Amino acid sequence: AAADERTRTGLSKEALSRAFLDNLFYLQGRSLDVATDNNLYQAAAFTVRDRLLERWIRSAHVYKEQNARTVCYLSAEFLLGPHLANNLINLGIIEAARAAGDELDLDFEQILESEEEPGLGNGGLGRLAACYMDSLATTQIPAIGYGIRYEFGIFDQVIVDGWQVEKGDTWLRNGNPWEIPRPKLAFPVGFGGYSEEYADEYGVVRHRWRPELQINGVAYDTPIMGYGVNNVNLLRLWRSEAPESFNFGAFNVGDYYGAVHAKIGAETISKVLYPNDEPEAGKELRLKQQFFFVSCSLQDMIRLQLRNTGTLEHFSEKFAVQLNDTHPALAVAELMRLLMDEHLMGWEQAWTITRNTCHFTNHTLLPEALETWPVELFERLLPRHLEIIYAINQRFLDEVRVRFLNDEARVARMSLIDEGGGRKVRMAHLAAVGSRAINGVAELHSELLKSTVMKDFNDLWPERFHNVTNGVTPRRFMVVSNPELAALITETCGNDRWVSDLESLRDLEPHAEDHALQQRWRAVKTNAKRELSDWLGARTGYAPDPESLFDVQAKRFHEYKRQHLNLLHIIWLYEQIKQNANTDLTPRTFIFGGKAAPGYFMAKLMIKLINAVGEVINKDPQVNGTLRVLFMPDFNVKNGQRLYPAADLSEQISLAGKEASGTGNMKFSMNGALTIGTLDGANIEIRDEVGHENFFLFGMTATEVQQRQEAGYQPWEYYQRNEQLRSAIDLIASGLFSHGDAELFRPLTENLIHHDPFMVLADFEDYRERQQEVDRAYRDAHHWDRMSILNTTRMGKFSSDRSIRDYAQRIWQVEPTPVEVHD
Numbered sequence: 056a057a058a059d060e061r062t063r064t065g066l067s068k069e070a071l072s073r074a075f076l077d078n079l080f081y082l083q084g085r086s087l088d089v090a091t092d093n094n095l096y097q098a099a100a101f102t103v104r105d106r107l108l109e110r111w112i113r114s115a116h117v118y119k120e121q122n123a124r125t126v127c128y129l130s131a132e133f134l135l136g137p138h139l140a141n142n143l144i145n146l147g148i149i150e151a152a153r154a155a156g157d158e159l160d161l162d163f164e165q166i167l168e169s170e171e172e173p174g175l176g177n178g179g180l181g182r183l184a185a186c187y188m189d190s191l192a193t194t195q196i197p198a199i200g201y202g203i204r205y206e207f208g209i210f211d212q213v214i215v216d217g218w219q220v221e222k223g224d225t226w227l228r229n230g231n232p233w234e235i236p237r238p239k240l241a242f243p244v245g246f247g248g249y250s251e252e253y254a255d256e257y258g259v260v261r262h263r264w265r266p267e268l269q270i271n272g273v274a275y276d277t278p279i280m281g282y283g284v285n286n287v288n289l290l291r292l293w294r295s296e297a298p299e300s301f302n303f304g305a306f307n308v309g310d311y312y313g314a315v316h317a318k319i320g321a322e323t324i325s326k327v328l329y330p331n332d333e334p335e336a337g338k339e340l341r342l343k344q345q346f347f348f349v350s351c352s353l354q355d356m357i358r359l360q361l362r363n364t365g366t367l368e369h370f371s372e373k374f375a376v377q378l379n380d381t382h383p384a385l386a387v388a389e390l391m392r393l394l395m396d397e398h399l400m401g402w403e404q405a406w407t408i409t410r411n412t413c414h415f416t417n418h419t420l421l422p423e424a425l426e427t428w429p430v431e432l433f434e435r436l437l438p439r440h441l442e443i444i445y446a447i448n449q450r451f452l453d454e455v456r457v458r459f460l461n462d463e464a465r466v467a468r469m470s471l472i473d474e475g476g477g478r479k480v481r482m483a484h485l486a487a488v489g490s491r492a493i494n495g496v497a498e499l500h501s502e503l504l505k506s507t508v509m510k511d512f513n514d515l516w517p518e519r520f521h522n523v524t525n526g527v528t529p530r531r532f533m534v535v536s537n538p539e540l541a542a543l544i545t546e547t548c549g550n551d552r553w554v555s556d557l558e559s560l561r562d563l564e565p566h567a568e569d570h571a572l573q574q575r576w577r578a579v580k581t582n583a584k585r586e587l588s589d590w591l592g593a594r595t596g597y598a599p600d601p602e603s604l605f606d607v608q609a610k611r612f613h614e615y616k617r618q619h620l621n622l623l624h625i626i627w628l629y630e631q632i633k634q635n636a637n638t639d640l641t642p643r644t645f646i647f648g649g650k651a652a653p654g655y656f657m658a659k660l661m662i663k664l665i666n667a668v669g670e671v672i673n674k675d676p677q678v679n680g681t682l683r684v685l686f687m688p689d690f691n692v693k694n695g696q697r698l699y700p701a702a703d704l705s706e707q708i709s710l711a712g713k714e715a716s717g718t719g720n721m722k723f724s725m726n727g728a729l730t731i732g733t734l735d736g737a738n739i740e741i742r743d744e745v746g747h748e749n750f751f752l753f754g755m756t757a758t759e760v761q762q763r764q765e766a767g768y769q770p771w772e773y774y775q776r777n778e779q780l781r782s783a784i785d786l787i788a789s790g791l792f793s794h795g796d797a798e799l800f801r802p803l804t805e806n807l808i809h810h811d812p813f814m815v816l817a818d819f820e821d822y823r824e825r826q827q828e829v830d831r832a833y834r835d836a837h838h839w840d841r842m843s844i845l846n847t848t849r850m851g852k853f854s855s856d857r858s859i860r861d862y863a864q865r866i867w868q869v870e871p872t873p874v875e876v877h878d
C-alpha cells in the first residue's frame with residue numbers, strides 16, 4: 056500500500072491522478088484549466104511511461120544476470136499503432152486510469168484519441184513485427200526489436216473526388232513521449248570507398264573497408280510492456296545523423312556548402328518510409344536504409360556481448376537474429392565483415408557464428424516482390440560487402456556442385472548473383488544461405504515456398520525449412536479495440552485468463568447454443584456497428600444502418616487481393632435491384648479501407664471505382680437503403696481498431712496461392728466476424744479451426760489455379776459465357792459510374808477481360824453463389840450468432856503468443872525469463 060502512494064510508480068487511482076497533474080504541470084507547464092488535448096495526452100503518456108521504466112530497468116537487469124539468449128527481431132518496419140491504451144491494458148491499470156480521469160472530470164476517450172500513431176510500416180509485415188514485440192514481452196522472452204526511426208511513416212490517405220491523395224505523415228510534430236533518445240549510443244555507418252588488403256602483425260592477410268563517407272546511427276528506445284507480467288522489452292530504432300567532425304573537416308578546406316549538403320544527405324537516410332509493398336527497382340536510398348539499420352543493430356549486439364563476456368566466441372549462443380523478410384538480409388554480410396575485419400576472426404569461425412545466429416522469414420511468393428540489387432550499386436555503396444558476398448557464393452556454389460554433379464543450370468539458379476541481363480544480388484538467396492532456419496508464414500505458404508521459389512534450397516537443405524503460422528495479439532485486437540466484447544467474454548468465462556491464453560476460449564464453446572448469450576453477443580456487435588456508423592457518418596456523410604450486415608474488406612490495395620471481385624458482386628447486386636424493385640436482399644453495408652502504393656496505378660483506380668460506385672448506389676432512391684458502399688479513409692492501426700469489432704463479414708478473397716498468410720483475417724474472426732474466403736494463406740487454417748460449417752468458402756485451390764494457368768487461362772470466355780458477370784463489367788465500361796466517361800475505368804475492365812492475372816472472372820460465379828448463402832444465413836439470427844461465437848472461441852491458434860512460442864521452441868531455442876518486481 057505504501058508503494059502505491061509513490062507518484063512515479065504507484066498504480067492506484069490516487070497515485071495516477073497525482074502523477075498526471077504533476078506531469079501536466081512540470082513537463083507541459085500547464086494547469087488543468089488551460090491544458091489542450093495534446094497536453095492532457097502527453098501528461099497521461101508520461102504517467103504511464105514512468106510506470107514502465109522501473110520494470111524496464113528491472114528486466115534489463117534480470118536478463119543480464121541470467122545471461123538469457125536474446126531474440127533480435129530485425130525489421131525495416133514496425134507498425135505499432137497507438138501506445139497509450141495498450142500500455143494501460145498491459146499494465147493492468149486501465150480501470151484505475153479511467154477512474155482517475157473521471158475524478159478530474161476529463162474525457163478519457165478523447166485523451167486516447169489524441170495520440171498520433173507511429174505508422175512505421177506498410178501493412179501486414181510491419182504490423183506482424185509489432186504483434187510479435189507484444190507477444191515476446193508477454194511470453195517473457197528477452198528481445199530487442201531493431202529498426203528505423205522514420206521521421207515520416209506511411210502517408211496519410213485522404214480521398215479527394217474519389218481519388219486517393221497522399222499526405223505526409225508528421226507523426227513526431229507534437230513530440231513522442233514513448234521514446235527515450237540515447238544520443239551517446241551511436242554507431243558509425245560507412246558508405247562507398249574501397250576495400251583493401253593488408254598484412255597484420257603476424258603476416259596474416261586481412262581486409263579493411265575504407266568508406267568514403269561515414270554517418271552516425273543514434274538509438275531511440277521505446278519500452279514494450281508485456282501483458283500481466285513485469286517483463287519490458289526494448290524496441291531500438293535508429294535515426295541517421297551526420298557526425299560532427301564531418302562539418303568541420305569540410306569547413307576547414309573551405310567547402311562550407313558542401314559540408315552542409317553532406318549533412319543533409321546523412322539525415323535523409325532515416326527520413327521516410329518507402330510506401331510500397333513491393334520493391335522499386337534499384338532505389339539507392341532504400342539499400343542505404345537497409346544497410347544503415349542492419350549495421351547499427353549488429354554493432355550494438357557486438358557491443359553488448361563484449362561488455363558482458365569480453366569475447367565474441369559465444370555470440371550465437373547469446374543472440375538469435377530473426378530477419379523479417381529480405382530487407383535486413385545484409386546482416387549476413389555485415390556480421391561477417393564485423394567479425395572478420397573489425398574483430399579479426401577467421402572466415403570459418405565467423406561463418407559458423409553467422410550461420411548459427413541468423414534466421415529468415417519469407418513473407419511473399421510474388422516474384423515481383425523478391426528483392427534484388429544491381430551489382431553495380433553494391434560495388435559503389437558497399438564494396439567490401441560485395442567481396443564478402445562473392446566469397447560466400449563461391450563456397451556455397453562449390454557445395455552445390457558437389458551435391459548435384461553436372462548440374463550447372465541449378466548452380467546458376469541458386470547463385471547469390473543473378474547473371475541474366477544486368478547482374479543482380481538476390482537477397483533471398485543471401486538470407487537463405489546465411490541462416491540456420493527459413494520459414495514461411497502459413498502452412499500453404501511454407502509448402503509453396505519449398506516447392507516453388509525456394510525449391511532448390513529445399514532440395515539442398517530440407518531440414519532448414521519450417522512453418523510458423525502468423526498470429527495477432529488479442530490484447531490490442533480484442534481487449535483494447537473491443538472492450539465490450541472482452542468484458543462479455545470475461546464474464547462468461549468467469550475470469551480473464553483468455554487474454555494471455557487464447558486457447559482457453561474453447562471453454563466457452565458450450566455457451567454458443569445459449570440464447571441469452573447470443574443475444575448479448577449480438578447487442579455488443581450492434582453497439583460496435585453503431586459507433587462505427589457514427590464515426591463514418593461524421594467523415595463520409597453516410598451513417599450506415601447498424602442493423603444492416605456490415606461486410607468489410609480492409610487491407611492494402613492490390614490486384615491479387617481482388618477488391619474488384621468484391622466490387623463486381625456489389626454491382627451485380629445493384630443490377631438485381633434495378634431490374635426488380637422487389638428483389639429480396641438482406642440489407643448490407645459494404646465497407647472498404649486500405650491504401651494503395653502511390654505509384655500503383657491500377658490499385659488507385661480501384662479506389663476511385665469503389666468511391667464512384669458508392670456515389671451512384673448510395674444516392675439511388677430505388678436502392679432505398681438496401682445497399683450502401685462506403686470507403687473508410689486512411690485505414691491504419693487506429694482505424695482498424697474501429698473496424699474489426701463492427702464487422703459481420705470479413706472479405707479474404709485473394710487468389711489462392713498469392714496471400715502468404717494474411718493477418719486481418721485473424722483480427723476479424725477474433726471479433727466474431729464470419730469469413731468469406733478462398734483457400735489461401737492462413738484462411739485454410741482458420742477454416743479448419745472454426746469449423747468448415749462456420750466459414751463461407753469459394754474459389755479455386757492453389758493447385759487448380761496453377762493448372763488453369765498452365766492450360767492457358769482465357770478470361771474473355773468467362774466474360775462471354777456468364778451473363779451476370781458481363782453485365783457488371785459492361786456497366787462499369789458504360790460510364791455509369793464516371794458521369795458518362797467511358798474511358799476512365801477502361802484500363803481496369805480491359806485488363807479483366809483480356810488478361811486478368813489474378814483470375815477474378817474465373818472465381819466470380821462461385822463467389823456470387825457463396826454471397827447468396829451469406830445473405831440467407833444472416834436472416835437466421837440464432838444460427839448466425841452461434842457461428843459468430845464459435846469464430847471467436849476457436850481462434851486460440853491465431854494468438855501471436857502461439858506464434859512466438861513456436862519460434863522460441865522450434866527456431867530460436869530460447870526460454871522465458873520471468874521478471875519479478877520488488878517494492
Ligand code: 26W
Nearest residue numbers: 179180332333334418419714715716717718
Ligand atoms: C521491398 C518492399 C517490400 C515491402 C514489404 C516488399 C515486400 C513487402 C512485404 C512482403 C509485404 C507484406 O507485408 N507481406 C505480408 O506479410 C504478412 C505478414 O507475414 C502476411 O500476412 C501477408 O500475407 C503478406 O502479404
